[in-house]
Amino acid sequence: MSINGGANVDLSAAIWRKAADGAQNDSVEVALLADGHVGLRNGKDPEGPVLVFTPGEWAAFTAGVQDGEFDRPA
Structure with a gap:
């Protein structure tokens, strides 16, 4: 897989962890990938596409989650 101007990220040895949702669906x-990259995929389609985040992108995303940036309005 190629990201950021052609930097290659090898997914063959990736160890995928499911997000806990309580129902185990x-x-x-x-x-967690080489060089600090993070892969994200749909657990219902493990052979499908993978989003690959750089360390900075992942940090920004997780900070937004923690700050409630993606919460649905009440």
Whole structure:
């Protein structure tokens, strides 16, 4: 897989972890990759596409989650 101007990220040794949802249903899966990259995929379609985040992108995303940036309005 290629990201950021052609930097290659090898997904063959990725260890995917399911996000805990309480019901143990298929959900989002996350893998820590080489050079600090993070892979994100649909647990219902593990052979499908993978989003690959750089360390900075992942930090910004997780900070937004913690700050409630993606919460649905009440």
